[in-house]
Amino acid sequence: MENNTRIGVFFCNCNGKITEKVDFEPIASEVKKLPKVEYVRESQNLCAHLEGELICKEITKNQLNRIVVVGCASAKEEGFFKEVLNKAGLNSHLLSMVNLREECCAVHEKSAKSAAKALELTKMGIARANNLEEVSFGEIPVNRTVLVIGGGLAGLETALETAARGFKVILIEKEDKLGGRLARVNSIIGVDHNPADLLEEKVKAVTSNPTIDVRTNTKLGDLDGNIGGFTAWFVKDGVETSVEVGAIVAATGVQTIFCPVKYGLGIADNVIGQMKLERLLADGKDFTHKRISIVIGKGTEAFNLPFVIAVKNALLLRKKFNATVNVFYTNIKVGGDNWEKMYTDARGAGVNFFKFEDNIEIVANNGEIIVNYEDPFLKGKMPGVFKVIADYIVIPEELVPAEGTDELAKILRLELGPASFFSVDNAHILPEMTSRDGIYLVGSCQSPCFANEVEISAKTVAEEIFQKLDADQVSTELTQPYVDATKCVVCLTCYRCCPHGAITIEHGEQFKNLYFSAAQMNPLACRRCGICASECPGKAIQLPDYTDDQILVQLEAMEVLP
Amino acid sequence: MSADANFQPKIVVFACENSGWLAAEHAASLGLSYPERVELIKLPCSGKIDVIYFMKALEKSDGTMIMACQQENCKFLKGNVRAAQRVRQTQNLLKEIGIEEDRVGIFYLAANMGHKFVEIVQNFYDKMRELGPNPGKVIK
């Protein structure tokens, strides 16, 4: 902050809206008396092109270095005035705006009280302007390698999409071969391609791509740093290696837990889950004229996937094998592309759908499966329990995050969300993003999803990474909090409180304190929320445009009345 | 207890720019009105609120509040949680020195809730009228 601060105050009447309720003269005359205020002017409409040019000239003529606009404070006009400041050679952060229009004129009547408020708001804006500081741009060198964790369909797609955008990719898979669960299914909804063939295609594309480095039997052991500069430690056969990467995509998927005991059944060849059914179908098992009971719902209602797969397989069994298929359901969740049609087709083909409410009784008897069924709709007219006999029963598995997701979340410093899957930043906007920029989610590791959704997610993430890491140096405005190393006691409070993992403890001679160390906020990963600044017990952290001085000085400008 | 029926409390509202600040603009666009002696200070997130801001505000006013995004809906995930903690911290400090804890509070709303903004401000204003002038104001 220079000692020769010269403030220019510009009143804007917003085409008459302001002076309808508040007069400028009493405010202007008070403001002119304030120290450091060097220039005051009124205008009918300040955000016009010609006015902008005039302001430029006035800034230069009066050597103004802080500008206060008294009128409105909307984002659009802020952009206009920031450009005016830039044109006049001033840093765009030396602008303060006082919102008389929305805070005073639109909500109060013309009175002595509202006039007093308008004057006080103006004084607050001027006091803040006095404390404003410049903020510059910085060129941040970034690493442009992408790490993809997981070699299933999601991982393979992501690797291909990011490689297609020119990134070097490292794909790690904890098992000894690629493919994940795709190798084990018979058909994929919405994709008219044999899964085995699709898999072979994808694996070939990945392994033959010179920019994709595939490492099997490899897990992520530890992670440091932030977007553009992660250091990842891989563990393979007990040996640790470290690699620098710029972005990370978690594509670790989901696992199924088959628990027949929950339905009162034991282990048997004809008591299977959907995954086993897929396997049997893929292996060419013959279900001709067999009787098959399928149960859906009952504890697996959180996700669409089990419902849709069950309907898909019911239709397939009916059409291909002319099997007798009875589907027992609590709900049919088919809100997706062509799913409703699939359900209607299944009904049309002769699959029987039986609704049950809470309880369904299933008994295994002499190689047959008997479902003792009570219809909740027909209870009144046709009471009694019906026995539905089948050769096979398909019961739903529980869908949980893949093994090791907990550990991985801790390493990536991400939180887990509903049902312990990875938590997304915002469920509506870009569900592939996490709370940490530079770490993304593709596929079922966020929530069980379908193969065609995986493709879209992979493309989205590749695009997002491309936007964030578009060159070897990324330009960004350095509006992240800055740390006064002389006050930093490296207590780790900010490091622990940051919801985005954007803070690291750095070491070096440049930190002029007893520890030669201080917390630093990564300009690319930081989201400028200011939580660290208010948690810091040593008052070492300040957030540009919202520093303690800039806020407290507004309070100081307020009058106290008894 | 307000001894003076003409007492008009001064309120300082710290408004998160993703919720309260925009709700105030929304209220203005709807043509609603609220008491004059209410002044807003913008913050980037409710998590930026500091106990010292509340304390300095109370040295000058009768009541203060932070307006935050709805619970579990903070754009920065934890901001409104930290803000609630700071309000609690401030309330403990006020209680210690015999000042009513109701003079500081946290209120949750979304950016498009202009009516809610006015409701919150009006209710708080009325409450401060009941409590009377803040005995802790530092009049120099």
Next chain:
Amino acid sequence: MIIAERKPIDEILGFLSKHQKVLVLGCGGCVTVCLAGGEKEVGILGSELAMARSKEGRPLEVVQKTIERQCDFEYLEGIRHIVKDVDAILSLACGIGIQTCAEAFPDKIVWPGVNTKFLGVNLNVGVWAERCQACGQCVLDKTGGICPVARCSKSIFNGPCGGSQNGKCEVDPDTDCAWALIHDRLARLGEVDSLREIMAIKDWSFSRDGGPRKLVREDLELESGK
């Protein structure tokens, strides 16, 4: 880390009742890290005191300053010019800092603003637990890195006592029995048999029972013998 906690406000207001202008002095050492007496707390306490006294109708002028540490005389020298203008100092440093401050300014009343509670670890933001009592004869080599002096309520050696139940101390259901922890740790390290050795009774003369302690490293002293 030394863990301290601000004293009850009534006690502090009692100390300051005769003064009109005080210096609230913070410390950038342990009390900043344990969120009790750093620059932030100095600001908050200063405001709280001003408001409380304003309420009583007897205004208090508060000067605020935080220095790197209060336990080194050099840092205290730096504020001598501020100290001469105030009626008293309210120090938020640990007991060591408060005493050093009092020694540096013998003609000025120095009030303690915090209670120094224990030496402990920071388990998470806002949570600290006692770990060491500076007994002067560390036995952590025999107990798998868990201290029977600080973490056992009775500070016994060769525990546990009869009050240990399900790994918890009879004094407080939330307190782990240190000897249960020690046993489990040694078992995990494959050293549980070492507990068969009886540990000798503690010689408390190495602790404060021997009088105030002093440590001199002659090989490091400055030539002036200071």
